[in-house]
């Protein structure tokens with residue numbers, strides 16, 4: 001027998017973006033229903049970097065203390081050349097970062113971040129969470145929207161937020177731009193215990209080993225108990241894939257010739273999880289009447305600026321603020337939300353592609369990258385990143 005739920009706002013997707021949106025909307029008094037296709041609302045075992053910009057959003061959600069209690073705070077952000085092992089640049093990320101941007105640079109286990117959002121959603125009487133609810137059908141009228149799930153659930157609401165990730169069903173309804181763009185880069189991810197890391201590399205830093213057509217990222221999590229490792233390389237072998245097992249033989253081949261430190265890190269992992277990295281061309285088509293997109297559904301990006309989840313959480317706060325500004329008029333609020341967000345997210349999408357090229361440079365471009373970054377002062381770095389980190393905490397009309 002089919003089941004029917006009536007709510008004010010339907011959110012499709014229970015990832016970081018969908019849960020942040022649920023909290024932001026509940027905070028302005030909206031009843032929301034979050035529909036997640038997976039049997040359980042959860043995140044994968046990997047790390048996530050948090051810029052000071054997203055901390056301003058955590059402050060709006062009343063989550064700063066809780067996030068701080070389970071985050072790690074790297075002392076620096078480093079780039080090393082993975083061919084030679086030499087340091088290219090090291091920027092202080094501790095006190096100076098906080099002084100500059102008001103909040104620190106942090107790293108966190110994805111499951112911990114997602115868990116904080118989920119726990120808060122579960123304690124709200126305004127948020128209904130439904131798992132095992134894969135949205136397949138969408139209908140709209142002048143007064144509302146409805147979705148149906150593969151499992152036979154129907155949800156009626158005044159508006160719909162598609163927070164269903166890079167392969168978004170809602171995006172296909174709103175934009176209709178087909179498959180995501182496969183970048184040709186793949187990421188292998190693993191989390192290891194600190195005692196299994198080579199002792200000389202147990203730094204409290206976010207370190208990116210930049211190499212030719214590849215790079216490796218390492219940083220500690222859970223107060224230094226764990227380390228997150230992400231190996232990225234160019235590959236034509238995979239055209240699609242998500243959270244699948246990696247191919248160790250290909251990884252070894254792609255990292256052949258890298259410095260001993262990088263090889264020693266790779267050698268520590270027996271089993272990697274593989275992600276085929278994809279994005280989409282930026283668009284302003286985020287809105288169709290009472291339906292809008294958020295997070296990766298709206299602006300999927302390569303992870304080279306470590307900002308996809310940060311942007312999704314910013315979206316959530318902006319969306320709720322615009323609904324307040326427009327007294328709950330969904331169509332008007334969604335357009336204002338899109339207008340407030342899309343240039344910024346387009347910049348991050350474009351810059352992330354460029355960063356990928358810089359991280360993977362070879363020959364003269366690699367020499368230029370290393371010489372240029374080595375000449376940067378801390379202040380030059382901070383000034384260069386201020387467009388990203390120095391965001392306003394609110395979109396409310398004065």
Ligand SMILES: Cc1cc2nc3c(=O)[nH]c(=O)nc-3n(C[C@H](O)[C@H](O)[C@H](O)COP(=O)(O)OP(=O)(O)OC[C@H]3O[C@@H](n4cnc5c(N)ncnc54)[C@H](O)[C@@H]3O)c2cc1C
Pocket residue numbers: 012013014015016017018035036037038047048049050133134135136163164165166167168169187189230275294295296297303306307308309310311312
């Ligand atoms: C290697 C890697 C490293 C990264 N590092 C960082 C980082 O350091 N910092 C950062 O900010 N970002 C990072 N990102 C990006 C970040 O992971 C994403 O931008 C973020 O998870 C997007 O969140 P979301 O909620 O929009 O989408 P998702 O996390 O994809 O969530 C979408 C949810 O919708 C559900 N769903 C999909 N379709 C349906 C449907 N039809 N019905 C119901 N539910 C559905 C899915 O099951 C999923 O739970 C990284 C990404 C990668 C690949």
